Amino acid sequence: MDFSDLNARGLVLVGCGRMGGALLDGWLKNGLAARAVHVVDPNPRAELSDLGISVNGKLPAAPAVLVIAVKPQMMADVLPRLSVGAGTLVISVAAGVTLAAYEAAFPAAPIVRAMPNTPAAIGQGITAVIGNARAGEAEMALAEALLSAVGRVVRLEGEDQMDAVTALSGSGPAYVFHMIEAMAAAGEAEGLSAALALDLARATVAGAGALAVHEDADPARLREAVTSPGGTTAAGLKELMDPKAGLPPLMRRTIAAAAARGRELGK
Ligand SMILES: NC(=O)C1=CN([C@@H]2O[C@H](COP(=O)(O)OP(=O)(O)OC[C@H]3O[C@@H](n4cnc5c(N)ncnc54)[C@H](O)[C@@H]3O)[C@@H](O)[C@H]2O)C=CC1
Ligand SMILES: O=C(O)[C@@H]1CCC=N1
Structure with missing residues (x-):
């Protein structure tokens, strides 16, 4: 993937635990610049700052991508603290949480729900994606390219497939x-x-x-x-x-x- 737009505008990662960390490792290996990454996490891995990643610092107003990888149970606490507009692609990997819940938080943004799995950390994940109405072909292609950097990507026909996908390939x-x-x-x-x-x-x-x-x-x-x-x-x-x-x-x-x-x- 060509990371130049992300490297210029930034990628915000909210929640850098097992899944967020696996994705980040994959992206960094594939050419995402550490200085373009802004991690928000109350318990960040120690090595993130050493790599030159901004940890719990000031966030760019309009990053290219906002990735949400916190537990579904944290979502009610996390979403009201975040704000992005139409120019930022929101990607969430959380199990269960619906596109409608993200649309309530980010009414103008294109949003993609994605379900990766941890082999992403070694480039062998498989991720299923489904976008909201604001996610056009360009945004779907961006989400697909980003997640393709850590494995294969399949597009779903409907959001109603996501719980079965989560149960099969996510878990x-x-x-x-x-x-x-x-x-x-x-x-x-x-x-x-x-x-x-x-x-x-x-x-x-x-x-x-x-x-x-x-x-x-x-x-x-x-x-x-x-x-x-x-x-x-x-x-x-x-x-x-x-x-x-x-x-x-x-x-x-x-x-x-x-x-x-x-x-x-x-x-
Ligand atoms: N672990 C897996 O195999 C997969 C997980 N997922 C999804 O990824 C999400 C994260 O799961 P895991 O990485 O397994 O959990 P985790 O517990 O390893 O990571 C969650 C991270 O969120 C951070 N966090 C907690 N409160 C926060 C807040 N207010 N703001 C920012 N960060 C906060 C925690 O410190 C932690 O580092 C979940 O929604 C899960 O459904 C999706 C696919 C596979
Ligand atoms: O256990 C979970 O809820 C997450 C979603 C898929 C894998 N781990």
Whole structure:
């Protein structure tokens, strides 16, 4: 991405925790100038000032972009303190909080709701975006370019998709990390050392994930390629794919619970 307009006019980041920090790391690696970044956060990471980023300083009146990455529960406190006009693109990554809530705070601004995930910190995130009526093609393209700097971007057809997206790809890395934990624990229970089990589980998830993307094949076909008839994988999958007690109903409940929480946070 060409960061020259952002480097000239500034980017304000409100909330520089795990997600805001992951995005910022990605943007800085990709050419956003530290001096163009203004972080607002009561508990900022120590190294931000060392990098030359303005921390809790005076904000530019009309930055190119205002990124909001605070917890949804903080929004009622944070939004009334911020003010931007039509020339600033507002991007929020908060789960649940609706475009209407941001429109009440920034009536003139183009606004994009985005749902990234933490692999953004290493350029491997996936972010879904939806804009309000004031976000025209230029603003959508800017949001897309900014978020493309930290991974892939998909545009949604409607805001009503956002809670499901949040539950799937926003929260999804946590499910995968837990899968690594569970596989490692199970390997340990079968007699491996903790270190070896974790090494094997981590490398297996990373390798399988890379293969799934690399081959762009139906994951069912990749699964079948591992599964010899009457072999070890078939025995394992009989448990994992059990329609009542296996992963499919568990994942259905997991994603439904996360989506329901997103809807609650938006109220
Ligand atoms: N962590 C994740 O994987 C993802 C998080 N999100 C969204 O990102 C947002 C932030 O989540 P996390 O980064 O996980 O939380 P976090 O707790 O790591 O970061 C929140 C940051 O906001 C700061 N903060 C608190 N009050 C503030 C205020 N009044 N003004 C400015 N900053 C303030 C905190 O000091 C903290 O650094 C949430 O809305 C969440 O829904 C979205 C996608 C993925
Ligand atoms: O847990 C959360 O609420 C946020 C949204 C998606 C990932 N983390």
